[in-house]
Amino acid sequence: MNPLQLIAFILLVEVVLYFLASSSPRIKDLLARIGIEPFPLGFLIKRRSGVSTLDRFVGSRSARAFFTLGIPVMVVSMILFYIFVYIVGIDFVAKYIRVASSGGEPPASPLVPIIPGLTITGWDIIYLLIAIGINVTIHELGHAIAAKAENKRLKSYGAGLLLFFPIAFVELEEEDALKSGGLVAGRILAGGVLMNMVIFAIASGAVLGIVYAAPAIGVSQGVIIEGVEEGSLAERSGISPGLLILSINNTRIGSLDDFLRFREHIVSNRSVYIEIEGIYPNGTKYSSTIYKPSNTTRLGIYLSVVPLIFGLSMGALVTVNEHGYARLYILEEAIKIFLWTAIIGLSLAIINAAPLFITDGGRFLDTVLPRKLSRPLQILTTIGFIIIFALSTINILS
Structure with a gap:
């Protein structure tokens, strides 16, 4: 399936x-x-009982101290929203209007709507849904724990799906408690954003940990040849698909960046000798000095890369020994899931901190500003966001 x-x-x-x-x-x-x-x-999977599992946090001073950090995190996330969406978004709208009136190449959209099969394809769809599920659940759990720490009762909690997107919710027994303002309301409202930022930090740390700690356990980013053009210089030199390049001109190749450093020798219009050493999965070794004439600018190989997100990629993760090499597909997929989880965590934190009518940021603004100031700001922000999002969607679909 x-x-x-x-x-x-x-x-x-x-x-x-x-x-x-x-x-x-x-x-x-x-x-x-x-x-x-x-x-x-x-559908929703709703629970009205069993909330006692969170009772360990009732009146917890350490939990209150932790969620107090959520207030400055909420403010910083709100500022990031204006920087990422409005400063970039206003420039996009201006360019879009100019292109629409006078023609030209449309500008890059600052917001990319999630459209499976169009903006998100393949198994990235599943990784995205996993990331959303983790983040929305932890987000609502943050609100629930913060409320318990303030001795507020939970009416119900749960999770579910809207179309194919995971959703989660927490209902307080006393919703009017959020209208009291002060640190109590601030901690509860900021709890979700804080937890999303924590998820962002953990997932980002996991990606960096895998990438930078991998060499210590014998894992490297390998440059694997996925395909060879018929009649190409590579084919005439005996290179076959599946070859892991270990070195070029006696320089170890441990990543795509290492390989690209030698690309200028390949694409140049000079005659050069390229010494390549490699190994196949079954342990067969390859070693050859290839003469590249001046009228040839391609070896005729296609590399196997790991596509990540937003056009990023890395080399295949492999372990090498005298018997050959093994590709660590599970580790590659884990990096993708952590990356999506980090991106969605940061995105949800920033969007939820935005002072819109439907977000925690909007309700947070109501608790710290007079209504006559918070409401106009929310109206202007909401209208601007809708315009930028709508034009971004039209731009992508067109």
Whole structure:
């Protein structure tokens, strides 16, 4: 089952659940007893009992101290929203209007909507959904723990799906507690943003840890030849797909960057000798000095790279010994998941901190500013965000 088929299956399950619940009160009651509440294009798994698992945080001074950090994190995230979205967004809108009126190449969109099959493809769709699920759950858990630390009761909590996007929620028994202002409301409202930033830090640290600690355990970014052009210089030199390049001109190749340093010798219009050593998965070794004439600027090879996100890539992760090499696909996929988790964590923190009507940032602004100041600011911010997002979507779809 490919990612798009999996999404189609999820949507089918949602439609069937909603149809069954709508057509049969008995099925609706049965689903309600196990905590499932279907709605059009989604469902919630809701829990009203079992919240006692968070009771260990009731009145916790250390939890309150931790979530106090969320207030400056909320403010910084709000500033980042204006920097990333508005400073870049206003420039985008100006360029977009200019291009629309006089023609030319459209500017790059500052916001990229998530459209499976278009802006997100392949297994990145699944990694994205995993990252969203982790972040929205931890976000709401942050609100719940912060509320417990302030001795506030939880009415219910849960998670679910809206279309194919994971969602989560926390309902306080006393919603009016957030209107009291002060540190109590600030800590509860900022709890989600703080937890998203924590996830961003952990996931980013995991990626850096894997990349930089890998050599210590014998893992390197290998340059593997995925394909060889027929009749090319590489084919005539006996190079076959699957070759891991170990060195060029007696210089160790441990990453794509190492390989690209020798690219100027290959694409130059000079006659050069290129000494390549490598190994195949079965342990067969390759060593040859290739003569590249001045009228040839390509070896005729295609490299196997690991596509990450936003056009980034890295070399394949491999371990090498005298018996050959093994590619660590699981580690490569783990890096992708951590990267998506970090990006979604940062994005959710910034978007939730934005002073919009539907966000924690908007409610936070209501607690720290007079309503006559916070409401106009939220209106202007919301209108601006909608314009930038709409034009970005149109720009990408066109």
